[in-house]
Amino acid sequence: MILRFIILCALFLFIEFYSYQAFRTLIKIRWVLISYQIISLLLLIFIIYSFTQFDRSVGQTRQTMFTMGLMLLIYVPKIVLTIILFGEDIVRIGASILNYCMYNAPRKEMMPDRRKFVSQIALGLAAIPFLSLIYGIFEGKYNFKVFKQTIFYPDLPDAFDGFRITQISDVHSGSFDNPDKISYAIDLINQQESDMILFTGDIVNTHAKEMHPWLETFSRIKNYKYGKFSVLGNHDYGEYVTWPSEKAKEENFQEIKKLYGQIGFKLMLNEHTYIHKGEDKIALVGVENWGENFKKAGDLNKASQGVDQKDFKVLMSHDPSHWESEIKNHPKNFHLTLAGHTHGMQFGIEIPGYFKWSLAQYIYKQWAGLYEHVGRYVYVNRGFGFHAYPGRVGIMPEITVIELKKGKNVA
Structure with a gap:
């Protein structure tokens, strides 16, 4: 020392x-x-x-x-x-x-x-x-950007051709200091014409009470025809502070899990559900946090138990290192994984379509945007909020809109 x-x-x-x-x-x-x-x-x-x-x-x-x-x-x-x-x-x-x-x-x-x-x-x-x-x-920490991404799958059920998913991640509500900017971001979310919204974790920095001033604002996220679903992130477990007792830590954790429901999201804890559209369906799978260097509470096998290998699957897993370590080669064939966690380090350089750099790339193989492996994709959201450094340079807060299309990816 x-x-x-x-x-x-x-x-x-x-x-x-x-x-x-x-x-x-x-x-x-x-x-x-x-x-x-x-x-x-x-x-x-x-x-x-x-x-x-x-x-x-x-x-x-x-x-x-x-x-x-x-x-x-x-x-x-x-x-x-x-x-x-x-x-x-x-x-x-x-x-x-x-x-x-x-x-x-x-x-x-x-x-x-x-x-x-x-x-x-x-x-x-x-x-x-x-x-x-x-x-x-x-300015940068509230300079919200909408990132739109189209992904083609030859085995996408016909009824889901053109299905749109909005994703948000890493809210970190305890860091916010400008209600007007957050309200604007919620309006931006609601303006997207999507079928479903998914929230991939980290609603707070540590304590459930951090979200209390923002419950009404986030409750304004509109209802979606095919639902609002979420999973936990590493910060949601209260791992980064010293608690007076295990009971106090557990009580905070239970309160954090309730927060997702209080803003209208169904929290998925190592489980799955089916989204039906007409006579077709896709499986939505949600795991708890699993990180190579963070809490490993996610149980992919439990979450996907009963899901057929041939089913089209969308998976929510907060930390993209989970995709690299377990998901991308899993025999169940998870078509699309949505993650967050990295924030792109909140500092970097991005010229869309040409150049992307951040210190995050030296820690995570997948750190911002879309990545592919033998027809399986992971999308890493750059995060809605901010943590530690009270700002963002080059890597802006993100609202993602992903459109699923039937067919082969021309890329």
Whole structure:
């Protein structure tokens, strides 16, 4: 623990040192540089103090989200500065060795001076994440987008050709702070002409009471002809705080399960149901959370017991690592899996149809959008809400509309 603290302090000092070098190269006014050092120190002390005050019996609060946002806002740009200036120093050291070995330069002329234009470029590049993070905090986190996806299946029952499913996921209601924006998002959900809506988990961060101020708003989600169904996410189990007793934890869990019903959703707990349309039917299967690195409460075999291998199946499973580990090669042949969980890390770059990047892709093979394996698909929703970092940059909050079509996928 002490060693980890020492390493962390050394890393912060390393970043602060190089950030200061960028400003010192461009700014020569002594009082400005001293002010920069004092402000940087005070902010670092505030961030460290705030994290030491984290109460595991409470979990995430507005204060912890503010602190996380502030830390990212300060240190992501400084990390950019550090990478560029440290890279320049490697070049300078290489040049000094070359000067000494080949030209026998005097010691005072061995090391080239830091170049002003490099610091200017570094500050310009650091401004990009700085401004992006500010945008993410004040605008991006509520910049709801509707993502539409058509998927073709040769064995889709005829009556379900053109069947539309709206999906939402990862609401994290305890993070919300703007009723008007959430109301707008509910209106956006209701505007989609879908046959059914599915909610793939994480209605809260931890505590059932987080959803109480939003029950009326989410109850406005309209009724769908073929139903409103949901499953649990990893945050719904209250695993990330310290509880006074197992009884208190269980009571909270039971209250969270009731929340889904209070907003009109049928919560599916390792079970299935059939959706009938005319003389045709499809199986809707819902499992509890199952994650490679999170709670494994999902029981796919139990949930699909009695479902025939030939039945067309839509599966709700919160964590996409479940699809990678068990679902995609399951003998029951789950045609479409709907997941969420990753949030796309709430930070990345997306140019629809051309480019998609996030740190999430280094953790999850399937992290945002549609993925396919031998005719079986998983769609990973980017999340409705936000958690930890109080914003979204590049990876916007999502409402998904999936249309099922009969036929072969031309792709």
